[in-house]
Amino acid sequence: SQQGEEDPQALSIQEGENATMNCSYKTSINNLQWYRQNSGRGLVHLILIRSNEREKHSGRLRVTLDTSKKSSSLLITASRAADTASYFCATEPVRAGGTSYGKLTFGQGTILTVHP
Amino acid sequence: DAGVTQSPTHLIKTRGQQVTLRCSPKSGHDTVSWYQQALGQGPQFIFQYYEEEERQRGNFPDRFSGHQFPNYSSELNVNALLLGDSALYLCASSLYYEQYFGPGTRLTVT
Numbered sequence: 741s742q743q744g745e746e747d748p749q750a751l752s753i754q755e756g757e758n759a760t761m762n763c764s765y766k767t768s769i770n771n772l773q774w775y776r777q778n779s780g781r782g783l784v785h786l787i788l789i790r791s792n793e794r795e796k797h798s799g800r801l802r803v804t805l806d807t808s809k810k811s812s813s814l815l816i817t818a819s820r821a822a823d824t825a826s827y828f829c830a831t832e833p834v835r836a837g838g839t840s841y842g843k844l845t846f847g848q849g850t851i852l853t854v855h856p
Numbered sequence: 857d858a859g860v861t862q863s864p865t866h867l868i869k870t871r872g873q874q875v876t877l878r879c880s881p882k883s884g885h886d887t888v889s890w891y892q893q894a895l896g897q898g899p900q901f902i903f904q905y906y907e908e909e910e911r912q913r914g915n916f917p918d919r920f921s922g923h924q925f926p927n928y929s930s931e932l933n934v935n936a937l938l939l940g941d942s943a944l945y946l947c948a949s950s951l952y953y954e955q956y957f958g959p960g961t962r963l964t965v966t
Contacts, residue, residue: 771953780944782860782959783899828898832953842889842950843912846898 746829746847754855759816761850763829764809770832772805773844774814777826786814786827821856860949860958868964869937877932877961881949887911888930889955890922891946899946905930937965 747762763772771790775783789796789805789812796803802815816823830844861880869875881888887906891899901914905924924930928949934941942965948955 773954775957780895780960780962782946783948783957785954785956788954830898842887842953842955843901843904843914844889844891844899844948844955845901846891848896848898 746827746850748850749848750851750853752853752855753819755819755821757819757854759819759823759852759854761814761827761829761852763812763814763847765812765829765831765845765847766810767831768834769807770834772803772812773830773832774801774803774812775828775830775846777828777849779825783828816852819852819854821854824852824854826851860947860956862945862947862958862961864961865959866962866964868966870966871937871939873937874933874935875937875963877934877945877947877963878929879932879947879949879958880929881947882956885949885951885956886928887950888924888928889948889950890930890932891948892916892941893944893946893960895943902932934963939965941965 745764773788774786777783787798787803789803800817805812826849828846828849830846860882863878889904890902893899902916903913904911908924919935921933944960946960947958
C-alpha cells in the first residue's frame, strides 16, 4: 500500500518559475526522501530529511518536514526544462525498537512538466 | 565507481513462466532492496537482502523470491508469472539510509 500521497498529481509550469510539491504520510518515520524519475527509468535520489529536521536545502531544492502534520514539501526554484520528471516522496517508517532497515514506502508521485 | 546495475534491461515472458532478474549493488553497499513499479504508480517494496538473508518483506506472494550472493549482488525470481506482474522492477542498494537505484528491468508478461 502507498503511505505517501503527493499533491498535486501533475504540475505544469514555465521555465524560471518555482515548483512546489507536497507529500503526506500516515505513520511515524525515521526519515523522508525525495526522488526523481525520468520517463520510467531508475530513480535518482534528491534529498533526505530526518525526522528531527525541519528544513533542508540542496542547490535549487528546498525540503520541509512537519512531523506534527505528517507532511513534507519539495520546492524547486528557478525551474528548468530538464527538471521535467516524476517526483516521489518515500518514507522510512520507524520499526519496533526504533531501528529501521530502509524499507521505503513511496507515494504515487507528482508529474512535473516545465515548458521552455 | 559503478553505480547500481541491473540486467536484463527488457524482458518479455509468457504467463506461467519463471523469470530471474539480476542486480549488482553500488561498490561498498551491503544491502539490496527490490521494488516493483506498475505503470503510473510509485514503487512498491518487495523485499530486502542483507548478509545473504531476507531481512524484510513487503506484501508480495511467495511466487516472488530472492537471493543475495557473498559479493552482495542479488537476484529476484518470480514463478508462475501473471499478467499483473508486468512492471518495472527496480533494485536499490544502500549502506545506511540513502538508497541508490538501478535503471530497472522492464518485464512484460503476455
